[in-house]
């Protein structure tokens with residue numbers, strides 16, 4: 001049972017420390033960053049689209065007024081010299097206004113192009129990251145298949161091994177597993193506890209040698225359960 005538990009611990013550790021885990025975590029962080037970036041870029045593009053429509057409308061409005069004034073003059077509707085002079089000044093003022101509004105229009109258009117460029121390139125990066133995430137996840141799962149299968153087999157064997165063991169022994173074993181880095185039971189091999197590697201002194205060894213085979217013997221040094229084998233040196 002100890003051997004199976006140690007193997008299960010080892011397999012779980014292997015599964016938890018697959019290199020793909022770190023790679024996937026890195027890709028997920030980058031993905032989150034790009035999603036945020038895309039959202040910000042989308043908001044900026046929407047704002048600038050609105051600004052552009054407003055700038056276009058402003059230009060059109062002033063141009064319409066200029067056309068109205070021109071056509072009134074062309075039709076000879078303005079005859080009074082003072083009115084004509086005033087109209088001339090107004091047209092000059094409208095030209096300046098149109099020119100400055102068109103500057104705004106161009107400025108907004110340039111900003112919009114830049115923001116749209118950022119949005120487009122972010123979308124391309126996102127697609128690439130999503131593909132990398134899919135690939136890394138597939139690689140991780142493929143690598144984990146064998147370990148997961150072995151883990152399932154070891155868990156089934158472990159359940160079988162635990163069957164029929166006395167409850168108090170299992171309780172002791174579970175308690176020692178927690179306090180002894182997962183190793184509760186260790187073979188006594190060549191007079192040494194393979195849990196702590198200490199040689200058992202001759203008098204303790206004599207006691208162990210005389211103990212009935214179904215008695216639980218423990219290492220005096222590390223408290224682990226000592227498993228007697230043919231190689232124990234008893």
Ligand SMILES: [Zn+2]
Pocket residue numbers: 193194195196197198219220221222223224
């Ligand atoms: Zn020991």
